[in-house]
Amino acid sequence: MTTAAVFGTGSWGTAFAAVMADSGTDVRMWGRRPEVVAAINAGRNDEYLPELALSSRISATSDPEEAAAGADIVVLAVPSQTLRDNLGTWGSALPGNADVVSLMKGVELGTTKRMSEVIADAGGVDPQRVVVVSGPNLAREIAVRQPAASVVASSNAGAAQRVADACAAPYFRPYTGPDVIGTEIAGATKNVIALAVGMAEGLGMGDNSKASIITRGLAETTRLGCALGGEAVTFAGLAGVGDLIATCMSPLSRNHSFGVRLGQGMTVDEVIAVTKQTAEGVKSCTSILDLARHHGVDVPIIEQVDAMITEGKAAQDVVDALLSRPRKAETG
Numbered sequence: 001m002t003t004a005a006v007f008g009t010g011s012w013g014t015a016f017a018a019v020m021a022d023s024g025t026d027v028r029m030w031g032r033r034p035e036v037v038a039a040i041n042a043g044r045n046d047e048y049l050p051e052l053a054l055s056s057r058i059s060a061t062s063d064p065e066e067a068a069a070g071a072d073i074v075v076l077a078v079p080s081q082t083l084r085d086n087l088g089t090w091g092s093a094l095p096g097n098a099d100v101v102s103l104m105k106g107v108e109l110g111t112t113k114r115m116s117e118v119i120a121d122a123g124g125v126d127p128q129r130v131v132v133v134s135g136p137n138l139a140r141e142i143a144v145r146q147p148a149a150s151v152v153a154s155s156n157a158g159a160a161q162r163v164a165d166a167c168a169a170p171y172f173r174p175y176t177g178p179d180v181i182g183t184e185i186a187g188a189t190k191n192v193i194a195l196a197v198g199m200a201e202g203l204g205m206g207d208n209s210k211a212s213i214i215t216r217g218l219a220e221t222t223r224l225g226c227a228l229g230g231e232a233v234t235f236a237g238l239a240g241v242g243d244l245i246a247t248c249m250s251p252l253s254r255n256h257s258f259g260v261r262l263g264q265g266m267t268v269d270e271v272i273a274v275t276k277q278t279a280e281g282v283k284s285c286t287s288i289l290d291l292a293r294h295h296g297v298d299v300p301i302i303e304q305v306d307a308m309i310t311e312g313k314a315a316q317d318v319v320d321a322l323l324s325r326p327r328k329a330e331t332g
């Protein structure tokens with residue numbers, strides 16, 4: 001019997017805990033907020049996933065030691081920019097022999113580290129034990145057991161296989177792979193492209209405009225990922241184009257919805273004030289742009305989203321800037 005600990009009781013931590021429980025894995029969750037912990041122990045997490053009745057295989061605690069004790073797999077699902085501080089607080093509770101899974105889709109501000117790098121760095125975890133799960137996995141669809149597939153990536157094939165075994169459910173199909181860098185860059189960058197697509201939608205644009213941003217967004221994501229050492233094939237797969245389509249087209253995506261509001265004319269601060277959940281692209285646009293500049297990669301859409309978020313550039317000016325760039329060959 002596999003036992004997993006899930007750190008983070010938000011939408012995806014909870015939905016992924018439910019997937020693992022449906023796979024036959026016992027799950028103990030760690031959460032900061034006592035009321036959410038109590039709700040989970042009563043079989044619900046109504047604040048994040050009201051449609052989900054939790055399996056009796058899932059329990060919760062506010063004590064990180066209790067959550068992690070004896071876990072074969074530790075799953076991390078806190079907002080990306082909080083991961084380092086969290087690991088500083090409870091990283092020492094993680095069992096030395098557990099596989100450590102990142103569900104997070106962000107790049108750390110300041111350091112430009114991917115989440116697997118932060119886990120190794122701040123959690124002292126051997127990179128051979130780090131596994132990344134990423135794909136078109138909108139939590140609210142998974143919570144009602146709609147079929148979806150995902151990528152389980154690790155440089156250690158055995159670790160990827162163990163995690164895939166612990167989360168394979170009748171409606172959730174994990175595919176293993178070796179490309180940690182490509183999987184993480186694809187997951188973090190699609191959030192930024194979803195902000196741009198949402199912004200276009202908020203301005204009243206239709207499917208041609210959105211498809212154009214998605215496709216050119218995929219081109220710059222692939223360019224960046226490959227420059228960092230990722231494999232091009234990853235960007236054509238579930239963690240790449242799969243997640244990009246789901247996030248850019250779905251009203252369930254927080255990043256997409258954030259972008260729609262910007263396109264409708266709200267300011268960044270106004271949107272932040274009405275956004276209760278994590279929209280990772282809002283912070284990671286800057287760290288991803290930093291990464292791209294450091295590696296000399298041209299990322300025009302990410303650059304414009306960053307200007308919109310950090311400088312308050314108007315949505316229409318972003319569109320004008322993208323359309324007035326010098327013309328070039330599509331593959332250039």
Ligand SMILES: NC(=O)C1=CN([C@@H]2O[C@H](COP(=O)(O)OP(=O)(O)OC[C@H]3O[C@@H](n4cnc5c(N)ncnc54)[C@H](O)[C@@H]3O)[C@@H](O)[C@H]2O)C=CC1
Nearest residue numbers: 009010011012013077078082103104105137138139277278
């Ligand atoms: N929701 C989704 O559909 C999916 C989300 N993800 C990724 O999973 C990660 C987590 O996202 P969600 O669970 O959706 O976010 P969420 O906003 O639903 O939940 C975040 C959780 O972290 C907690 N939290 C907030 N600040 C914290 C801090 N400083 N320390 C500890 N805990 C803190 C919140 O209380 C909450 O329990 C993100 O990186 C996101 O991109 C990936 C795939 C799907």
Ligand SMILES: O=C(CO)COP(=O)(O)O
Nearest residue numbers: 135136137138253254255
């Ligand atoms: O990563 C996701 C789907 O795969 C969820 O996207 P949002 O964080 O934009 O809701």
